[in-house]
Amino acid sequence: MISHRDNNTQRIAALDERAEALKLKRGMGIADARAMHPSIDVVEADPEADRRLLEGLADWCDRYTPLVAIDGEDGLFLDVTGCTHLFGGERAMQDEILTRF
Structure with missing residues (x-):
């Protein structure tokens, strides 16, 4: 999963099929995503x-x-x-x- 900064919040910018299967969505806050699935891997967008x-x-x-x-x-x-x-x-x-x- 790739994140980007939106104001003061890290948000999901792109995700793979596994993340979609976990019901994660583009634009969702990383904190919310980690609350649902603590072991997710997140990489900062470049x-x-x-x-x-x-x-x-x-x-x-x-x-x-x-x-x-x-x-x-x-x-x-x-x-x-x-x-x-x-x-x-x-x-x-x-x-x-x-x-x-």
Whole structure:
């Protein structure tokens, strides 16, 4: 689970499937989450590291299309127009990306 500071409160910023199964929610205070489940692991968000990772993923995606853009804080946009045939079509390209990722 990843936390971020919201004023003077640490809140859940992102969580995995295990945390969701525990009924924890994004935006919930870490103190409340720990009251429910004292043994949860919490890591402080690192926006700069996230940005570097996203930039690295964007560079990695150049193998699929020359038109890759970062979309917001957590997304990538790939314009694959004219590129999918090089991978055997859209579905094959998607499978290739998911296999490598």
